Amino acid sequence: MSDTQEKKNNKKKSATPAKRFNFSLWYLVAVLLALFIAQAYMGGGKSEPLSYSRFKELLNEDAVKRVIITQENIRGEAMIDSAGVSVLTPFEAVRVDDPDLVKQLEEKGIDFEGRFESDWLKGFFFAWVLPLGIIILLWSFLIRRMGGGGGSGGLMSFGKSRAKVYMESATKINFKDVAGIDEAVEELKEVVEFLKQPAKFRALGAQIPKGVMLVGPPGTGKTLLAKAVAGEASVPFFSISGSDFVEMFVGVGAARVRDLFQQAQAKAPCIVFIDELDALGKARGASPWASHDEREQTLNALLVEMDGFESSKGVIIMAATNRPEILDMALMRPGRFDRQVVVDPPNIDGREAILKVHIRGKKISKDVNLRLIAARTPGFVGADLANSINEAALLAARRGKKEIEMPELEEAIDREMTGLERRSRVLTPKTKEKIAYHECGHAIVGAKLPNTDPVHRVSIIPRGTATLGHTLYLPSEEQYLISKQEIIDKIKVALGGRAAEEIIYGEITSGAYSDLQQVTAMARAMVMDYGMSEKLGQVVYRRRGHTPRDNPFQTQDDYYGEDTAQLIDQEVKEIIDRCYTEALQILRGNQDLLRNMAAELLKVEMLEGDKLAEFLGKDRITDYSEHIQTKDAPEPPAESPKEDDDDSVGHNLDKSG
Ligand code: NHX
Numbered sequence: 001m002s003d004t005q006e007k008k009n010n011k012k013k014s015a016t017p018a019k020r021f022n023f024s025l026w027y028l029v030a031v032l033l034a035l036f037i038a039q040a041y042m043g044g045g046k047s048e049p050l051s052y053s054r055f056k057e058l059l060n061e062d063a064v065k066r067v068i069i070t071q072e073n074i075r076g077e078a079m080i081d082s083a084g085v086s087v088l089t090p091f092e093a094v095r096v097d098d099p100d101l102v103k104q105l106e107e108k109g110i111d112f113e114g115r116f117e118s119d120w121l122k123g124f125f126f127a128w129v130l131p132l133g134i135i136i137l138l139w140s141f142l143i144r145r146m147g148g149g150g151g152s153g154g155l156m157s158f159g160k161s162r163a164k165v166y167m168e169s170a171t172k173i174n175f176k177d178v179a180g181i182d183e184a185v186e187e188l189k190e191v192v193e194f195l196k197q198p199a200k201f202r203a204l205g206a207q208i209p210k211g212v213m214l215v216g217p218p219g220t221g222k223t224l225l226a227k228a229v230a231g232e233a234s235v236p237f238f239s240i241s242g243s244d245f246v247e248m249f250v251g252v253g254a255a256r257v258r259d260l261f262q263q264a265q266a267k268a269p270c271i272v273f274i275d276e277l278d279a280l281g282k283a284r285g286a287s288p289w290a291s292h293d294e295r296e297q298t299l300n301a302l303l304v305e306m307d308g309f310e311s312s313k314g315v316i317i318m319a320a321t322n323r324p325e326i327l328d329m330a331l332m333r334p335g336r337f338d339r340q341v342v343v344d345p346p347n348i349d350g351r352e353a354i355l356k357v358h359i360r361g362k363k364i365s366k367d368v369n370l371r372l373i374a375a376r377t378p379g380f381v382g383a384d385l386a387n388s389i390n391e392a393a394l395l396a397a398r399r400g401k402k403e404i405e406m407p408e409l410e411e412a413i414d415r416e417m418t419g420l421e422r423r424s425r426v427l428t429p430k431t432k433e434k435i436a437y438h439e440c441g442h443a444i445v446g447a448k449l450p451n452t453d454p455v456h457r458v459s460i461i462p463r464g465t466a467t468l469g470h471t472l473y474l475p476s477e478e479q480y481l482i483s484k485q486e487i488i489d490k491i492k493v494a495l496g497g498r499a500a501e502e503i504i505y506g507e508i509t510s511g512a513y514s515d516l517q518q519v520t521a522m523a524r525a526m527v528m529d530y531g532m533s534e535k536l537g538q539v540v541y542r543r544r545g546h547t548p549r550d551n552p553f554q555t556q557d558d559y560y561g562e563d564t565a566q567l568i569d570q571e572v573k574e575i576i577d578r579c580y581t582e583a584l585q586i587l588r589g590n591q592d593l594l595r596n597m598a599a600e601l602l603k604v605e606m607l608e609g610d611k612l613a614e615f616l617g618k619d620r621i622t623d624y625s626e627h628i629q630t631k632d633a634p635e636p637p638a639e640s641p642k643e644d645d646d647d648s649v650g651h652n653l654d655k656s657g
């Protein structure tokens, strides 16, 4: 019995450090259950429990034959009456302090023995094995939590970088797979040259770049680019994510950095790629909460390692970030990440090239016009386009088609842009009507203002999780500068939905929430970032001038005095109020159009192309044929900022009030 118990204990103990031991509550439950059974078996069993007085009685009656005395028990065998027959039965009685017992036993000539019997095994189990087991269980659980999967490496190997360092001795990717970011590729060719022929560079005594920072928004292909460099040069590719370095225990990340560099130097020439460097390289002491010892140590280790090795050995560190402005300046110093390669979102040509890469190996109909797809997807990055193509392939398969055709591609980019269609969402006719007026309000204000993007589509088909209807515009390519008047017109368009509701129903709805968020962000940016308010002047009121590319109007940390705060709020409200009045005016002047268009939209649920042109005019809606024809047209020269913009703009803002 105790044998099985010991086996169980051993099993548990030996299994703990094993690699693939799957800790779970079930193990604990099983052990406890076994213990319970064993105990019941040992303790109870077949022997008859007797009171001490009954035992003495039996002793006096000469019924007792054999006795074993332990510290706690008296066990033995006695003739006990059972159903009128006297049977030799094992018994057990709790021992009582009785100095005369031995004498008595001797007198009766009973065979007796003392036994030192302990429950050490049980005690050992409860005092050591069980608590230790629980602790190890919890510990391993925590470690796994922190480690974030992977699983290999076991518990004892945290100093080493785990399987998280991905090593590819030969990435099968080269520059042919990288489309739409030609400039970045051009800049990296030098790195490839060096990795291929380090001797040539060394002979000339040329300074070799140690670190290359790839800067660009998510999904633009930074990782792909790094892999392609390794592939072109046919050198090993090590990659790790900056967030993998940040661990709970101080010093672990630093150890991992050192280990990574050791591994890399052993395989030189090679590329070491650190993704999401911002997770690691955030300016030291940037945020006030939580201790930063760990990250600081890791960052310092990285800097030390970068300084310490000779790049002539042929290890080139590449890193990717989408927020270079938050990185510690120390990372950018000479001898570290002193090269920066900007990876911009692709323009229309880039998108077309990317699409061509992604349709490789897929069955695509000859009618598919990739140029048109590229024209319809401003703002899409490589990852979005890859997603769209894949989504289109899935759709085509679901529809039982042999090839991907245009409708699938259009549906796929719609999904990518505005979320999944949810026609099943049940809306009352009244709600549908309100939505139709709201969307037409946007579209008409947009069409009547001169500085706005052309309207692409109006729809009252619910999409995604929280959108009941939408109006899409085709933003112009690569708008690096936005004029004051353009922002103001954008605000008016965004307020057009609510304005339509007010005009038609004399009542407004919560539906404008997302519009108002955008409106507020835009007006705030005008006042606080772009110096576009006369009252507040040409002053930046935000702590960080840098704003993420994906949302240039996003609010961030602010810095200004209390009275200025009041002024800002007032001014923001005033801008929005004036724009709202203007939107109301435009719609009041076009009420018939609003009603007709909303009625039509309610019927067909979606207006685009010629149908939309009937209401808004041909030149205020998106015309794709133009995009397709300009296929071979040269890029327009970069526009210089117009000097007289400010005057006319200020004038227009006043007019809108
Ligand atoms: C909602 N969504 O979430 C519903 C489903 C006004 C014609 N209550 O401006 O879809 O009302 O031009 C929490 C609380 C979004 C989250 C309220 C998320 C409100 C989009 C606004 C169309 N098109 N609005 C638009 C829209 C909405 C919203 C929310 C939320 C509608 C409008 C959302």
Ligand code: ZN
Pocket (backbone or CB within 6 Å): 438, 439, 442, 497, 498, 511, 512, 515
């Ligand atoms: Zn709206």
